[in-house]
Amino acid sequence: MHKLKLRLHYYKVLQSFNLPFSLLASSTGFIFQEHVAARIINAFSLSLLTGGFLIALYLFEDRYSGQYFFYHNLGLSKINLIVSSFLFNVGLVILLWFVKVYLYA
């Protein structure tokens, strides 16, 4: 539970970089005429797992790289944190997929 809280803390910091970028990417959904909501969700989900995620990792490394020791001192490695955050995003994307299915059912 303690390590989960630490992973969630790291995830929240990453999301502060990832979300604005992914929201911006999701706006590309508006260029389509049909199924706009589905296309917004698709673009947002794709960015959340790819470009937005990579940008967030880069910005964290650039600005807060020393903060990794905060987690290392409690036994969490960089790889562990990154994989956990990616999996949280996968969970979020699955949730969004259900929203999409519900909207177009």
Add this chain to the structure above:
Amino acid sequence: MPKKHTLQVDSIQYRIGERQLLTDIYLSCETGDILGLLGRNGCGKTTLLQIIFGSRHTDNKHIRVDGKVYPEPYKHQNLMAYLPQHNFLPKNLTLSKIIDLYLTSQEKREGVKQDVLVKMHLHKYAYELSKGESRYFELLLLLQLDVKFILLDEPFSGISPLYVEHIESLLLDHKKSKGFIITDHDYRSVLRISDRIILLADGYCRPINHEEELLEWGYIPAGTFS
């Protein structure tokens, strides 16, 4: 009486490009020991501490705690903590929230929150603290972890004599239950607090028995002891 633990660091080699930074390093530290590590800028002190901690990779290393080998000690809980040179606290949390996130024991949380030098800053963010306040808080937090050894990278750097004194007394208070490896350019503080001194020069560790040897090895300028 707390159980004695032994940290042995052996055969560490580290190369950056063409330069052999660390050459066959050997160090040992026990519970109750404060081992002072001195050396010029760029001699590899931080690199050595990070290799011991396990966050920096090198092919050649042998790190044992109580005779058991650990390739990356930091991944094993209750083994080792590292105070890096620069601030490592999250910028988006107040000190009070950092304490709650970091420590699981309610008793330890309260202990830190009631500390005279911390309690007035509990609602501040880490970046709002002065260097001395920040260093003191970081160290106090790490000392609460149930680890056997703590590696301190420049704990006295850029802080006022008053906070140096507070940090020294914190270390002495916890000396019975942990072993420390400490490196800093404030060599007078390191000499004052350490039980043993090692000088890292030209990639080798050299035990120092008298302060004058630091002069002989060219670590401190001539005339320092005259």
